[in-house]
Structures are given as structure tokens and as C-alpha cells.
Amino acid sequence: MSTIDTAHSMAAPTAATWSPSIKRLAQTAALCGLGLVFISLIGMPVKLNSRALIEPILSRGYASLAWVPVMFGYVVTKQVVLEGMVAQKRGASDVAEGAIVGAGGGLLLGILGILIDNFDLRDPLLNWSPQLLEFITFGNGLGFGVMIWVVIGGLSGAAGAGLHLLPATIRRFIMVIVVAVVGISFLETAATDLLQGLRLEFVSDGIYSKTSGLTIKGSVITGAIAAVALYGSQQLQQRRLTRLSQAPPAASGFTPGAAILNSFGDARSRLKVGLGILALILLPMVLGGIMNELLANVGLFLLLALGLNIVVGLAGILDLGYVAFFAVGGYTAAVLTSPNSPWLTPELPWFVAIFIVVVVAAIVGLLIGAPVIRMRGDYLAIVTLGFGEIIRLLFLSDWLSPMFGGAQGITNIPGVQVAGLANVKGTDPRAVFYLVMAFCAFAIYVSWRLEGSRLGRAWMAIREDESVAEAMGINTVNAKLMAFVTGAILASLSGAIFAAKVGSIFPSSFEILVSVIILVIVIVGGMGRIAGVMVGAAVLIGVLGGPSQPGLLQELAEYKLLIYGALLVWMMLKRPEGLLPNVRRSRELHGDELTQDAWIKSQVAAQDEIDSDGAGSEVPS
Amino acid sequence: MLVIGLLAFVAQQINPTNPFASWVNPDANRLTGPALRDLIISGLNLGVMYGLIALGYSMVYGVLGFINFAHGEVFMVAVMSSWITSEKLFEAGLWEDFFIPSLLLTVMIAIVVSTTTAVVMERIAYRPLRGSPRLIPLITSIGVSFFLQNVAIGLFGPGAKRYPQLPEWLTARRTLLWIPGVEVEGTKILVLVVAGVSMAMLWYYVERTKTGKAMRAVAEDKEIAALMGIDVDKTIVRTFAIGGAMAGVAGILWGLLFRSVVATTGFLPGIKAFTAAVVGGVGNLGGSMAGGVSLGTAESLGPLLLLEPMGVKGPTQLKDAVAFVLLIAVLLFKPSGLFGERLSAEDRT
Numbered sequence: 001m002s003t004i005d006t007a008h009s010m011a012a013p014t015a016a017t018w019s020p021s022i023k024r025l026a027q028t029a030a031l032c033g034l035g036l037v038f039i040s041l042i043g044m045p046v047k048l049n050s051r052a053l054i055e056p057i058l059s060r061g062y063a064s065l066a067w068v069p070v071m072f073g074y075v076v077t078k079q080v081v082l083e084g085m086v087a088q089k090r091g092a093s094d095v096a097e098g099a100i101v102g103a104g105g106g107l108l109l110g111i112l113g114i115l116i117d118n119f120d121l122r123d124p125l126l127n128w129s130p131q132l133l134e135f136i137t138f139g140n141g142l143g144f145g146v147m148i149w150v151v152i153g154g155l156s157g158a159a160g161a162g163l164h165l166l167p168a169t170i171r172r173f174i175m176v177i178v179v180a181v182v183g184i185s186f187l188e189t190a191a192t193d194l195l196q197g198l199r200l201e202f203v204s205d206g207i208y209s210k211t212s213g214l215t216i217k218g219s220v221i222t223g224a225i226a227a228v229a230l231y232g233s234q235q236l237q238q239r240r241l242t243r244l245s246q247a248p249p250a251a252s253g254f255t256p257g258a259a260i261l262n263s264f265g266d267a268r269s270r271l272k273v274g275l276g277i278l279a280l281i282l283l284p285m286v287l288g289g290i291m292n293e294l295l296a297n298v299g300l301f302l303l304l305a306l307g308l309n310i311v312v313g314l315a316g317i318l319d320l321g322y323v324a325f326f327a328v329g330g331y332t333a334a335v336l337t338s339p340n341s342p343w344l345t346p347e348l349p350w351f352v353a354i355f356i357v358v359v360v361a362a363i364v365g366l367l368i369g370a371p372v373i374r375m376r377g378d379y380l381a382i383v384t385l386g387f388g389e390i391i392r393l394l395f396l397s398d399w400l401s402p403m404f405g406g407a408q409g410i411t412n413i414p415g416v417q418v419a420g421l422a423n424v425k426g427t428d429p430r431a432v433f434y435l436v437m438a439f440c441a442f443a444i445y446v447s448w449r450l451e452g453s454r455l456g457r458a459w460m461a462i463r464e465d466e467s468v469a470e471a472m473g474i475n476t477v478n479a480k481l482m483a484f485v486t487g488a489i490l491a492s493l494s495g496a497i498f499a500a501k502v503g504s505i506f507p508s509s510f511e512i513l514v515s516v517i518i519l520v521i522v523i524v525g526g527m528g529r530i531a532g533v534m535v536g537a538a539v540l541i542g543v544l545g546g547p548s549q550p551g552l553l554q555e556l557a558e559y560k561l562l563i564y565g566a567l568l569v570w571m572m573l574k575r576p577e578g579l580l581p582n583v584r585r586s587r588e589l590h591g592d593e594l595t596q597d598a599w600i601k602s603q604v605a606a607q608d609e610i611d612s613d614g615a616g617s618e619v620p621s
Numbered sequence: 622m623l624v625i626g627l628l629a630f631v632a633q634q635i636n637p638t639n640p641f642a643s644w645v646n647p648d649a650n651r652l653t654g655p656a657l658r659d660l661i662i663s664g665l666n667l668g669v670m671y672g673l674i675a676l677g678y679s680m681v682y683g684v685l686g687f688i689n690f691a692h693g694e695v696f697m698v699a700v701m702s703s704w705i706t707s708e709k710l711f712e713a714g715l716w717e718d719f720f721i722p723s724l725l726l727t728v729m730i731a732i733v734v735s736t737t738t739a740v741v742m743e744r745i746a747y748r749p750l751r752g753s754p755r756l757i758p759l760i761t762s763i764g765v766s767f768f769l770q771n772v773a774i775g776l777f778g779p780g781a782k783r784y785p786q787l788p789e790w791l792t793a794r795r796t797l798l799w800i801p802g803v804e805v806e807g808t809k810i811l812v813l814v815v816a817g818v819s820m821a822m823l824w825y826y827v828e829r830t831k832t833g834k835a836m837r838a839v840a841e842d843k844e845i846a847a848l849m850g851i852d853v854d855k856t857i858v859r860t861f862a863i864g865g866a867m868a869g870v871a872g873i874l875w876g877l878l879f880r881s882v883v884a885t886t887g888f889l890p891g892i893k894a895f896t897a898a899v900v901g902g903v904g905n906l907g908g909s910m911a912g913g914v915s916l917g918t919a920e921s922l923g924p925l926l927l928l929e930p931m932g933v934k935g936p937t938q939l940k941d942a943v944a945f946v947l948l949i950a951v952l953l954f955k956p957s958g959l960f961g962e963r964l965s966a967e968d969r970t
Contacts, residue, residue, distance in 0.1 A: 043775060393942045519760070520764075569765055
């Protein structure tokens, strides 16, 4: 892809360069069409179509297709502007290219409609259905369907390509408005719940229609608010920038101005953190049961992800069997607290049991970690995956069922007695959320302190280069083992809370899937950065949902694993450092590009010196 | 091989009267001769399929130095597509009347589809990542695996699909290799034969042809191979294609043997095939096959021969655990595999 883009940006639009351009257009159009057909065949549009995005004009089903030509139109006309290159002029040809790509894609979708009409492939393909045909043709006959999709595709593609023509600020405004409208519409359930808690029902009644989705008026209001918010934040940033530039010029060595600014910034960020914590404490009060349940799930997975972040993000050990420790924590807590446990029934209170859980998890972590920690990184990943499966199979087996109940699991796990205050059980998601939050706060504090500690720096050194770290006198085996055990302990805490929350525990809750989802959270958020992991957990578990926990977008529940997979690949290809990257880690990942840029810059500078007229600056190849 | 030999020896020793087993655990089922033989045969069957899949892992690891976690899904795609083809042929009435041509057609389609999947996967997901840290493509391949699995669920639904009935003459029990008393289902013989033939073809391709030589050169050192005029990209694509084709063969054999497929079919065989590749030594083709056979027999014999005498209840539930324990044991005590690994120059450090 990148080579093609580069070629495109370098070539002047002459007759000679048109033919590869046509080939490229055809390829992109075909890809666009395949994307549309694929989304249709996995059944997304038909399933989502029952609800509206913007009440009378756009349903969620059509929205699930419309973004594809927009994106392809945007991508096909994207230019890679290299340092020192003269960017090609934008113009109507770009829009035309986008329109062609979109129309081609639309045509393929129309052809799918014709195929559905003529052949019956319902047997293997579940969604090869009359409903899909009706969806494609808008119930108006095939000819109309094909035509309308070509038009829709062409328009969306042109819109996508047209984004390039707009100045960056306006483009940004459009993006923010679209994201706001789509987001607010999709989050209808959550927003209604929140507004009800705040006694602001009139807002939700105002913007949402009776059936589902935003009304036109509502979407206009949402868009306007988003635009104003963006404008405001831009102004604020501008003001801060001018203030920074007006700061007293730095004296040599010590810079009082910068120091004052830094402490100012520190106080500011402290204020922000404080406000965030306050919001989290107050939020559950106004939220309903579903939303609190959701937040509790986010917290559980955040706790797991914080643990995995230490293992993968800081120490660079890819642990694919992380769910094993979650299971160990859950089962240990269940055995110690439940009266129905088939083996030991000490019926300890949860807060006593938790200490034993930590000890057991640490021992299991040591037992699993000690042999595997010396292995090569990728072998270690597969071996931990093996351990994860073995532990699940053992809990499931008849052999150990006298101890752990086999497939029947352990039921009747009591909640968490908080000294005379409350009994935290799954039936009271608000209390569970506070409990989870307390543990998350603990985990965040631990991770934060560890990150700056000697051990944390040792982990990071090992991640960057193990042999160099060893040469610097770090006992790599011990340090990695410490990371493994710390991760295990955090996961076991999450497992113990999970057991108390659900009230029963089964081996089927601890599939490999869970490990992969936690890994996606850590990677999408940003490996090695606490804030990143928090964002990752909130976005993924909150919006898409966990392995068996529903998220905000319940319509997408069927496709969430597919989205997780695609997201993992996409992140690895485009942004391996995550949404909120750890600075050091992204330097490690993009080091080559940085040196390359520096090289190009130096070459350009040298060329300029030679040319001295400074006009045509071209990179010597 | 070592493992089979060992297990067969143990089997011979304890088979006739099974004193060890009855001594430890009087309730244990005694394995009779025919039961043991059937177990060995089905172990061999599983083993050759693991071996065929393992070739894909092994070759990709040899050339690119990362674990292509999604290779199990390539296998699943093959099982799926052969199910669709055979189902459609069955509906058209061709499956029963012209069994051999329709089987050949099914094989062809399965192989083409799985090969295409592997090649497309390389192009989209792995090629942009060449030269990045080793764990990055591994994580990507986990994503690809997840994605493909759920695409299959989205397209074909989560339920199990049944293959059409096989003709009588194929499934009938036959005498294997004219050894009197050793009667085996025809399908199982077919699996062994097909696996053997494809293994031999692969061996010939890699060791005796010019493209095979190019492949080995790229596995040895990509830069120097490029300097020798070898198109590295093309060779890597070829490696993926051959791995995909082998997974395709394994897929159709799996379909014939178990006659059922779900979207998660690829996961466990995939991991076990990787185990087989590691057991035999990564990058070593013969080793992969041997590793697959060892793993298959260990998995089918291990639970009943080793676990049950130790008093473990429901031992067959733990057959997957046996495979993983074998993986861990090999990696702990002989990380280069039983037959030695062949890695590229930069991976050997």
C-alpha cells in the first residue's frame, strides 16, 4: 500500500501515469465492494437495521455500510507527503476518484443483490436471505437497488475524497461532529440512563425519538454542541500556547519560568485526577443498575489489564495464559468462602480469604513462571497459553471434580462483607463497582510506584534489550519472575471479586478468549502506560463488552469478537504503540522511521546548500 | 518416534495382563489388544494430520522467525470449504454417484481456498510487519486467528456442520498391509496414505527443486539470498502457499475422518500442530511429521496408558492437557526439539 501511495504522490498526472492510476482505482473499488459484501454477508446491516441512527433518514444498518465507501474514498486519494517533496495540488480529480471507487463498491453490492435473487446459497451462508435482498433493494426491485447503491457509493466515496479538499480545521470540525452524532445516537441507552439519574429526562426526550435514534433536531443540537466544544477547546489551547511563548526567556542552566510552569501544570493535572476520582465516586449514585453493572465489568477487566500491563507492557513477557491466574483467584476464593464447595469449607469471610488468594496466586505464578521464564519470547507465549488451557482443563476434569466441582463449578459463593457497612453481591452492582474501584485504585497505585522503582526500570531495560540489561547487572530471571508474580496477584484479586460478584464459578468462564481480550485491552490502550490501559478497558469493555459481559453497543454483541480480532491486527499494523503510547516504547517501535526522517532532512539540507538557489529540493535516491 | 516406541513398549509390557494398572488402581479398564491397536491407529491418524499442519508452522518459522498463530485457522478454512463443497455435491446427487471425482474436486477446492487464505494473510497482515520485533507479528497473528474464527461464525453460524455420508467401500474395515488380524477402517488407511504421499511430495519440492533450494536459502539468510538473485518476497509467499496447501490436505482428511466442523475447529489442532513442530524441531520438515506422530499417539494412548493406571478419573478429558504437558516438557528439556531445529542465521543466537 505504502509504495503505491508514494508512487502516486510523486507522479505528475500525465497520460503516462494514468493507466496505473486506473488499475489502482479498480483495485480499491473492488476492495471497497468486497468490504461492503463482507459486512452484508456476516449479517450486520440486517441485524442492526431495526434501530435508527437519525430517526427518519438513517438507520443503523445503512450506517454500518455507508462508512465503507467514505473510508475508501478518503484512503484512495490520500497522499503521503514526504519531507522535502512538493505536494500535488488537490482538485476535482480527487473527488472524481473517490466517487469512482465508491460507485464501484456500490455496484458490487448491487451485484450481490442480483446474485441473492437468482441463486440460493442460504445453506452454507446464513445471511444469504430475502431480508438482505430487501435491505439492498430498499424493497423496490433489483434495478432500483443496483442504481441506488451505485449512487450512494459514489456520493459517499466523493464525500470521503472531498474531505481532503477542505482545510484541516474544517475537516477536524466535521470529524468531531460526525463522531459526536454517531456516538450519542449509539449510546442512547447509557445516555438515557445517566440523564434519568440526573433528573434531566427532558434532555433525552428532546433529542431521542420515541422509537430509537436521534431525531433530526437532536442530531443538529448534538452536532452544534460538539462544534462549540471543539472551538472552545481550540481557543483555550491557543491561549495556553501564547502564554507559554510569552514565558520569560530561559536563563542558562536553571529556568525558573519553566519550573513555575511545570509546577503549575502539576497542580493542574492533580486537580484533574482529583476531579476524575470525584466523578467516579459520584457517578454510580446517579446511574441505574445496568450502567453500574457495566462499570463494574470495566473495573474487573481494568484490574486484569493492569496486571497484564506489568507483565507485557513493562517487562515485555507475552503471557497468553493470563486467564489461568484469574481462574486460580476465582476458584481459591470460591473454595474458601462458599458453603457449597465440595472439598474444603472453611467459609472464611472474603476479606480474610483474599490474603490466602494472593498467597496461592503468587505460588502458582512462581510454579508456572519459574520453568518458563528462561524461554525465548515467542515460545514462552505458547507455553503460557498451554498452561492456561491445562489449568482450565484441570478445573473441568472429573479427576479434580471432588475438589472443584468439575463442569458444575462451585455455587453459592457469598458476597463480600464490608465491616458492618454492606454486603457486596452481584445483585447490587453499585456496591460491586465501589469494591472493584477500590482494588483498581490500589492496582494503579502499585503499578505507578513500581514503574518508577528500581524493579520497574529493570523491567523496562529487559523489555528493550535483555542481553544489554543482563550486562548491566540486572538479574533478568528474578526480575521477570517478579513481573510474572505481580501480574498473577493482580489477576487473582480480579478473580476473587469476580467470584463474589457472580456468586458461582464455572470453568467455562476461563477460556483462552479472556486472555486474548485482556491482551487487546492492553495493546489498544497503549502497552506500558497506566492511563492507556484505563482508556483501553473503558473503551473496549465499556463499549463492546467482555467475553460474556454485555457492553453499551449490545447490537454489536455478535460481532464484538470479530471486531476485537480486526482491531488487534489494525493496531499492530498502524499504531503498535496503542492509543495512549508509552513514550519510550513508541521510540523503540518507530526508531527506524525517526532516523529515516532525520536522514531525509539532512539530505535535503545538504542539497539546498549545494543548490544555493534553494528551489527544487529533491531527495537523491 | 521415540515417544511411540516408548509407549508401544509400555503397552506391550502391560497389555496382556496389565499387572501395573490393576496393582495401582484395581478399577481401571484393562486395555484389550484390539482396543490398543485402534488407539494406536487413531493416534497415528491424528498425528499425521498434526504433522501436515505443523509443516506450515515450521516453514514459516524457519523463514520469517515468528509463530503464525493463525495457521490453525487456515486449516479450519480448509475443513469449512471442503464441507461446503461436499454438501453442495451431495445435494446435487453427485457425491454418491461419482464419489471419486467429487472427492477430488473437494480436495482441489479446499486446497485452493486454504492456500489463498494463507497468501492473503501474509500480504495484508504480515508483510508490512517484516523486520519488526518478534512479538509484534505473533500478536498480529493472534488477531488474525480471532478474526477468521469469528468471520466463519458470522458467515456460517456457530453450529456444528455434518459432512455427507461416505460410501460403504471406503469406511469398511480392511486389513492393513496384509498383516493378519490388523483390521482398520478404510478412511484411516486413506488418511495415512494421503499424508504420506503429500509429505513425500513436499520433501521432493523443498529438497530437490530449484524453488525449494531458494526457499532454504531464504530461510538461511534473507539478505544473502537476495544478493544471490532470489526474489525473497516471492519465496516467502510461496512458503505461505505451501504451508496453506498442506493445511488444506490436513483439513480435508480431518473432514473425512470426523465428518463434522465448527468455527473453532482450527484452534486446538493449530496449537497442537505447533506443539508438534516444536517437538520435532522448528524448521525441520521431517521432524515436524515425526513430532506430529509422536504427539498424536501420545495424546490417544497417554491418558489410558499412563493416567488411568495412576488413578486419574475420566482420563480422556485430559488428552489436551497431555499434549500441552508434552510441549512444556520438550521446551524445558530440549528446546531445539527432538530432531534439532533449523533456524535462520539471525534467529540462531
